[in-house]
Amino acid sequence: MTVVEQTMRAQKNQWREIATRVSTLESRDFPHGGPKRILFFGLGSSYIAAKLCQLTLKRDRTRRRVPIIACPSTHVGLDAQPGKGDWVFAFTHRASGGPTIQALELADRLGAFTVQVSAQGVEQHLCAQYLLPTTPLERVEPHTAAVTGAICAVTSLLLGDKCVEEWEALQSLPTPSLDLCRRRAGKGPQILVGEWEGEWLAREGALKLMEMARLPVRAFGSEEFFHGPMFSSTDKDSVWHISLPKDPRNDQIKSSHQIGVFGSSPLAWMPALLELQWMALATALNNGVDPDLNLRPESSSGSPMATGSERA
Template sequence: MAADIDEQPTGYERLLDAEYAAPIARVAAAIAERRPRHVVFTARGTSDHAALYAAYLAEIRLGLPAGLASPSAITLFGARPDLSDALVVGVSQSGGSPDLTEVLRVARDAGALTLAVTNAPDSPLAAAAELGIDIAAGHERAVAATKTYTAELLALLLLVEGIRAGDGVLPEAERRALADLPELAARTLADPTPTQLAPRYRFAGQLVTTGRGYAYPTAREAALKLMETSYLPALAFSGADLLHGPLAMTDPDVPVLAVVGSGPGGRAMGEVLPRLGERRADVVVVGSAEIAGATRLAVPDVEERYAPLLDILPLQRLALALALARGEDPDAPRGLKKVTATM
């Protein structure tokens, strides 16, 4: 897991290189030409959180309604929704889950434009789709996905911005900003704070993660990593949903990891943090926001839609360190396999 985490800056460099960026641009141009009226994502596990990030991008950057499909509606209940004007995107690091493949098959039969975003371009998911994107993350050693998650994030960002451009070619200012990501990621991973923080939560019984907007998928992915490596019950809530009831469960014995950036989503967390303070919750702020008196996992300040590519990195480090502190093996979580086949 540590080796996979450390490869992420290199993974960003690889995906931003013309060898892999150019095919994504061509896919984006083809989608822009088809002018879909809405976007439906289908994914499971870690990839579901990457898809949620892409749904935010599609609605905010493209102005298209976007959502996540329920595969079981199609695979178990036989639903055949009208997807004739849709772009349907399957996101999966392995491309091997039968339910996602079936969703793309049904969507394509219904007239949808289908796309597979995967680390396995020869997988069943890729074969079922009209278009494909290779996230080029390379072999992932650990069961817990890390570098494939961030590669999915970056590939989906390049896709959406390419569709927004129309011809798949990103504006020069955007290309320059993205070119900084590998160095910023390396700097973030060099920070020893996550490892130093792990003993603080060695005996925690449960944990809450939270964020708004682009940060919400990060909160969900962090909770999953903690659960699958440390077996620590971790509940993820959007900052808004946290205030609608779950806030009551927070107290000094329930740590809260709050992902807070400097954009609109981060500013919206300004309503949440004081309420956590009233509950005397043990809060760690993750991100670029400067919060007086708060324990921080600091991340370089970037435009908010880029922040998920950096915010998750110290949380991956924390999950790894916490698993080791609790005497667990993060490379072999009990009961889990690299590819989970569901219908």
């Protein structure tokens, strides 16, 4: 069994630990009165996790209505200016520096309440006023459990008991059959499309396919696809569609594989993310690519050692 597969199989137990831990946090650790605005940022899969957290909060109609902004770390201070009263969440699994920590430092200087969302065992940066641990450090790129673990920690914190209960319900989902995924995935797609949450799931799925299977795939919003990209595709292209009921392009997208998002609860899209992770692994195996190519050596303490440049 590959390390990627082991990591994905362990996710559900990690959600249980994270949700239980976060549900017991003391309110005195956070500014009184709650946030005036919420800002999420990160890079790569961490940015996609931030974006999915934003969309999850927007799905919950019972929460306090405060503005929620999600952007890449490199846009903080330009498109998104942190300020006093804001709660700022930096999604950075290894917290190894770079643009994400620089953005967190800026937010701290500007008076925002800064939260570092990182793996267990990662040191808290001086500019982070609160450290929110997620999963153990992943031994291999791509990040899978790190993505779902960060989303679990942040949404459980901001949405409370109701969200914790939904994470508990998600733990009962059956683990996808890798053999079935291999039959469905084939050699993988050329294009992934979706709208709203579906677009960001498509982008995360594309990243996993690039990292695990080394496929040069493209990802678009459903509406975006019909405004240019469709003219560069052919009938031979395999298209994976992450479909939401409200996507107006559902009937026009000719997909070879469709992944549905059903329900209106905040985390209704999570099963689709899990399926995409397993389909990416299946594609790698079908193409004879080792998904553990980016495996990090373990230190004597059992934690992954940094090799080369770290992802922010």
